[in-house]
Amino acid sequence: MYTVIGFIAQPMGMLLALLYGLIQNYGITLIVFTTIVKLCLYPLYAKQIKSTVRMAEMQPKMKELQRMYAHDKQKLNEKTMELYKKEKFNPASGCLPALLQMPIIFGLFALLRNPMMYMHGNDMLIATHESFLWVMDMSQPDPWVLPVAAGITTFISFTQTSAQNSGMSDSNPAMAPMMKMMKYFFPIMIMVMGRSFPAGLTVYWFFGQVVQILFNFHLNKVKKKLRAESEKKNKK
Numbered sequence: 001m002y003t004v005i006g007f008i009a010q011p012m013g014m015l016l017a018l019l020y021g022l023i024q025n026y027g028i029t030l031i032v033f034t035t036i037v038k039l040c041l042y043p044l045y046a047k048q049i050k051s052t053v054r055m056a057e058m059q060p061k062m063k064e065l066q067r068m069y070a071h072d073k074q075k076l077n078e079k080t081m082e083l084y085k086k087e088k089f090n091p092a093s094g095c096l097p098a099l100l101q102m103p104i105i106f107g108l109f110a111l112l113r114n115p116m117m118y119m120h121g122n123d124m125l126i127a128t129h130e131s132f133l134w135v136m137d138m139s140q141p142d143p144w145v146l147p148v149a150a151g152i153t154t155f156i157s158f159t160q161t162s163a164q165n166s167g168m169s170d171s172n173p174a175m176a177p178m179m180k181m182m183k184y185f186f187p188i189m190i191m192v193m194g195r196s197f198p199a200g201l202t203v204y205w206f207f208g209q210v211v212q213i214l215f216n217f218h219l220n221k222v223k224k225k226l227r228a229e230s231e232k233k234n235k236k
Helices: 004-023 026-068 073-087 096-113 122-127 145-164 166-171 175-194 199-235
Strands: none
Touching: 004 026, 004 096, 004 122, 026 073, 026 096, 026 145, 026 199, 096 199, 145 175, 145 199, 175 199
């Protein structure tokens, strides 16, 4: 509990218990809880999109540097850093939102996999064993429906995110095969793991991916708008 993950899971457990006290249905509480968490993370997703658009803007200049210094890696690195400085662009800015999300995701997994480690009281003990829709006990795994649904939504969300981050992968072609492999491997892994996780955790993951898919539709519009503004700016 006193690890970094426990430090994150503890206040989330308090929020989950507070929501359950208001809603009195563990399944619906998880859906509301998931929505709140995803909305709090939205600014990080938006920042990542802005970073990919900036990277895409710089691709022609970076390719020109790669052509000019194809046989001098050291000079290429120096000129690339000069370009970043001139354009006031931090290449790590696209990775930072994802890195910030990881402790939060691990904290959520810890909370929903072992909820009574971070929540106290007989009400929450009973709540974690409630039924929801076809699931008779939310503390037990759902063998097929939720894991398959979680795998499908993960595939859709991952595909959307990969398309959004195309600017990043273009700057590093070596990442493309790995991302293509992960697009299929990660959803299958989620489905397999979902068959052993408590149904409550799988509900969180499934609904979280549904919200992420909706976010991605909106973020695609934001990305198109930013690109249009960038193209208009470059024409002037």
